[in-house]
Amino acid sequence: MRKIKFLTVLSVFLLLFLSACNMNSTSKITLAEVTRSVFYTPLYVAIEHGFFEEEGIEIDLQTTWGGDTTMTTLLSGGADIALVGAETSIYVYAQDSRDYAINFAQLTQTDGTFLVAKEPKPDFKWEDLRNSNFLGQRVGGMPQMVGEFVLKKHGIDPHQDVSLDQSVDFANIPSAFASGDYEYVQLFEPTASVFETEGTGHIVASFGEESGKVPYTGFMAKQSYLDDETITVEKFTKALYKAQQWVKENDAETIAEVVHPFFEDTDVSLIASSIERYKNQDSFATDPILDEEEWQNLKDIMNEAGELPMDVPYADLVNTDFAKAVTNQ
Known part of the structure; x- marks a missing residue:
């Protein structure tokens, strides 16, 4: 009888121990x-x-x-x-x-990207993108799709009215914009703000504000x-x-x-x-x-x-x- 009671107590102890270990x-x-x-x-x-x-x-x-x-x-x-x-x-x-x-x-x-221009644009209008040299994002990715959605919202065809380059890998887009002859690019933070501080680019619009939830x-x-x-x-x-x-x-x-x-x-x-x-x-x-x-x-x-x-x-x-x-x- 004592042996059975001992085994029962031991079993309860082991269960409590294993439960504590799991927690x-x-x-x-x-x-x-x-x-x-x-x-x-x-x-x-x-x-x-x-x-x-x-x-x-x-x-x-x-x-x-x-x-x-x-x-x-x-x-x-x-x-x-x-x-x-x-x-x-x-x-x-x-x-x-x-x-x-x-x-x-x-x-x-x-959307988390901002439209960054190579030159200051204090009176920026979306129409300014027409005929510009635009460094785009990956085909089928959200930045690019939102970018196209917003441009079309403002009456601009991203594949007809803009010279769109989508050949640059995602990770290399900031450096390509900085060193290339592109006029506009979509950038996430903090890169957009860093570029603005350095004078490499200037934030002129927010795609997040334009595209909604x-x-x-x-x-x-x-x-x-x-x-x-x-x-x-x-x-x-x-x-x-x-x-x-x-x-x-x-x-x-x-x-x-x-x-x-x-x-x-x-x-x-x-x-x-x-x-x-x-x-x-x-x-x-x-x-x-x-x-x-x-x-x-x-x-x-x-x-x-x-x-x-x-x-x-x-x-x-x-x-x-x-x-x-x-x-x-």
């Missing part, structure tokens, strides 16, 4: 970001402020430079989660992939990963939501100090001005929920650019369960 265990996530940009400030806040660590998550952040490379990294198993434009998930889905990428958390909700950049994972790592994904989303709320509640200067380690070669005041621009145009999503209206706007922009391969239903590629769970919606 304190750390999950490692390899995260591929499509580029390094102040545009992704809430992610860097989540890392630097320890919000992921609070949830028992260790982030291995890799910059994979470009949508195609980032998606290939995700699908091949080189990353667990990717931060990339939602349009890439539509391209993969259209290829009849068996284990396609699902959007489960939104990070940015507007769209699920521009978000976190996605393969369906199999969401099925196998449900708890980890929910904890990841919870940490992200904490960061989004923190960014919402703090001023640009305070935020800039936190994310400065991710942009060590950039003056913190420039980072702050970049963050202020994004906050002023509501670029940073304040929660991770990707809604259906934004999804439809994305498809409209892709369709206008002639890049929508098929009409993909919202329910097929967007999973809001994790986002709604952490925001209690």
Whole structure:
């Protein structure tokens, strides 16, 4: 009888011990970001402020430079989660992939590029782009599609009225503009502000203000990963939501100090001005929920650019369960 009681007590102890170990265990996530940009400030806040660590998550952040490379990294198993434009998930889905990428958390909700001119344009009008030499973005990528959408909105055909060069790789666009004879380019922050400070270029307009709300950049994972790592994904989303709320509640200067380690070669005041621009145009999503209206706007922009391969239903590629769970919606 004593032996049975001893074994029962031992079993309970072991269960409690294993449960405690599980609660304190750390999950490692390899995260591929499509580029390094102040545009992704809430992610860097989540890392630097320890919000992921609070949830028992260790982030291995890799910059994979470009949508195609980032998606290939995700699908091949080189990353667990990717931060990339939602349009890439539509391209993969259209290829009849068996284990396609699902959007489960939104990070940015507007375009993040600014129109930069080589020369000062104090009285800039969109009509000034007509017959100009324009350094464009990757075919089928969100910056290029939004750029075309905005130009057409202002009555300019990007393939007829503008001398458009799309031959430069994403990572080399800033240097190509600086050294080439291009008159205009789309640039993310902080590069746009750095160019303005150096006199290399001048910010004349915002594509984010012109294009409206769209699920521009978000976190996605393969369906199999969401099925196998449900708890980890929910904890990841919870940490992200904490960061989004923190960014919402703090001023640009305070935020800039936190994310400065991710942009060590950039003056913190420039980072702050970049963050202020994004906050002023509501670029940073304040929660991770990707809604259906934004999804439809994305498809409209892709369709206008002639890049929508098929009409993909919202329910097929967007999973809001994790986002709604952490925001209690």
